[in-house]
Amino acid sequence: MRTLQALSGGEWVASGDWIDVLDPADVRAPIARVPALAAKDVTRAYDHAERGFAAWKRTSPFERARILTDAARLIRERAEEIAADVTAENGKTITEATGETLKAADFLEYYAGYARQGYGTLLHDVRPNHRTHTQREPIGVILVISPWNDPLITPARKLAPLLAAGNAAVFKPATETPMAGLHFARALHDAGLPAGVLNVVTGRTAEIEEALLDDPRIAGITFTGSNAVGNRIRRRLADRNVRFQGELGGKNASVVLRDADLPAAAKAVVAASFGQAGQRCTATSRVIVDQPVYAEFTRLLVAEVEALRAGPGSDPETTLCPLSSPKHRDSVLADLRRAVEAGATVLTGGRDDTERPHGCFVGPTVLGEVTPEMAIWREEVFGPVLALRAVTGFDAAVEAVNDSDFGLAAAVFTRDLVSAYRFADEAECGQVAVNTTTTGWDVHLPFGGFRDSGTGYKEQGEEVLRFSTRVKTVAVHLGAAEPARG
The missing domain is CATH 3.40.605.10 (Aldehyde Dehydrogenase; Chain A, domain 1)
Structure with a gap:
């Protein structure tokens, strides 16, 4: 030592x-x-x-x-x-x-x-x-x-x-x-x-x-x-x-519109959500999906999440690292239990890693059947947890993004430039991304959020x-x- x-x-x-x-x-x-x-x-x-x-x-x-x-x-x-x-x-x-x-x-x-x-x-x-x-x-x-x-x-x-x-x-x-x-x-x-x-x-x-x-x-x-x-x-x-x-804090949202490139959106959302096991202020923790593509996007997303490999950060094969401490691991697991008790459905993950009992691992988790009233939708978890919700149309998606106390980062996935620029104008947050992960690392880009962020x-x-x-x-x-x- x-x-x-x-x-x-x-x-x-x-x-x-x-x-x-x-x-x-x-x-x-x-x-x-x-x-x-x-x-x-x-x-x-x-x-x-x-x-x-x-x-x-x-x-x-x-x-x-x-x-x-x-x-x-x-x-x-x-x-x-x-x-x-x-x-x-x-x-x-x-x-x-x-x-x-x-x-x-x-x-x-x-x-x-x-x-x-x-x-x-x-x-x-x-x-x-x-x-x-x-x-x-x-x-x-x-x-x-x-x-x-x-x-x-x-x-x-x-x-x-x-x-x-x-x-x-x-x-x-x-x-x-x-x-x-x-x-x-x-x-x-x-x-x-x-x-x-x-x-x-x-x-x-x-x-x-x-x-x-x-x-x-x-x-x-x-x-x-x-x-x-x-x-x-x-x-x-x-x-x-x-x-x-x-x-x-943040409770960052990504919107997937019906005209999005769904496989590319699924890969980008997973990168934005589960990098550093979700322990980033800009991590995506809410995904708002246009109803017509909800089922297909969810299938693609779950497949990407289940391909992640948990393990020690020192292992070059690891793509999902542990959480920072036993206390934080237990806090994330408690948030997941409360979400299920409130009616959310675990689509994948939702538990600790029993193969590594001495580490602070939580499996990458995707939750469905999430409603705006649930704490898992409104409160920061700061872990590998992603909540999904279906809405219908652009206006409903922007309303869902802005229905938050926070305003750090948001992203939209669409092939339509009009929708992209409208989203940039109407999203109430400090960082906006279009067809990519949320911004934050480039030294020359101003960084910070609105509202309580x-x-x-x-x-x-x-x-x-x-x-x-x-x-x-x-x-x-x-x-x-x-x-x-x-």
């Missing part, structure tokens, strides 16, 4: 207490341990971040770009080792973990480019002999809280832009999956990131929550996770001038810089105008 350390003030630190990291494919023995830091250690990390920000905001943007670019190179060089740790602590397949690792490097490279770009706009001024412009500045120390489901790409998505803009960070990785975030921090540290600019706090959230969230030096908090936790953070910040960026600040692309920068307007009087010359 490996022993890892946290990062604070440019030094790797530990404490007297430890947290075990488990492999969800077999939870019998820990694979690593990380420090369970105390509240005083968190406060010390903010001390370092405050000093780090004072220096980093004055650092040349070209130097910032160099450090981010060098960190990206190190991640690519270490990709095999990093991906193996992502698989070991999270469970996702080695293919998924490798893709996540390389995408993390993409984020660093992309925002290194942004560090070099212009950071303001020249504006017209109504007054003669004035020059007025805006300039963007970093906001300060930002708390980054990332989830267990994408333990490397989410920190990259959050940290790369805020560091490129000149902010400092205190980063709290998920307790279950801290190794990936520590790899990301080590690459930046080894690339020459100054001490205190990035500080990684590992620990039990319940023991350090007050120190994490209530420090007066926090300028912003970016969080990815459940609505319950996100809303609790939002309430805690209600009377403070602290920005909050939340990427929260997120807040006003997007992630990725140029949009994310609105969260971690503030705008200053500067007017300069150039002096009296020279007299006209004859």
Whole structure:
């Protein structure tokens, strides 16, 4: 079992207490341990971040770009080792973990480019002999809280832009999956990131929550996770001038219209639903099928699902990885039991994997006879569970998509461009896909949801810089105008 350390003030630190990291494919023995830091250690990390920000905001943007670019190179060089740790602590397949690792490097490279770009706009001024412009500045120390489901790409998505803009960070990785975030921090540290600019706090959230969230030096908090936790953070910040960026839950829908290419739609829906065992915020969990093709699409879908191969993520043959923890596995199974009790029909799956009793496996599940009143249709499950419902026609399908508290992602499968563009206009969500899986990974595409799926600040692309920068307007009087010359 490996022993890892946290990062604070440019030094790797530990404490007297430890947290075990488990492999969800077999939870019998820990694979690593990380420090369970105390509240005083968190406060010390903010001390370092405050000093780090004072220096980093004055650092040349070209130097910032160099450090981010060098960190990206190190991640690519270490990709095999990093991906193996992502698989070991999270469970996702080695293919998924490798893709996540390389995408993390993409984020660093992309925002290194942004560090070099212009950071303001020249504006017209109504007054003669004035020059007025805006300039963007970093906001300060930002708390980054990332989830267990994408333990490397989410920190990259959050940290790369805020560091490129000149902010400092205190980063709290998920307790279950801290190794990936520590790899990301080590690459930046080894690339020459100054001490205190990035500080990684590992620990039990319940023991350090007050120190994490209530420090007066926090300028912003970016969080990815459940609505319950996100809303609790939002309430805690209600009377403070602290920005909050939340990427929260989803109950994403795919629509299959009667003119769709049904075999292609079935393959795409399975990829969107069961990648990472459904443990993605953009995963499709509801499928709305036009009544005339419901039976045929369901037959094709079930066949695709039953071809999935469950197993450890480290096995190259695995196409369905385990869930993240025994607790989460049990939660998904409980959701399935409640769905059946409410009247849903199990078309395939619906149980745990008795062949792997020491792992967190749930068979890929498709449910039929689902109604809009059922919890399985309305509430996020975050597992390999897909609920089907038949409707008649385009309008009914869009109404079913929008009948949700969430609004992260939706897709439509159709051969008709008019229907495709109407769907893009009428779906109440932040990400729309046509004849493909839901979007979310490309670094330059703005990412985030509507309604209860997120807040006003997007992630990725140029949009994310609105969260971690503030705008200053500067007017300069150039002096009296020279007299006209004859």
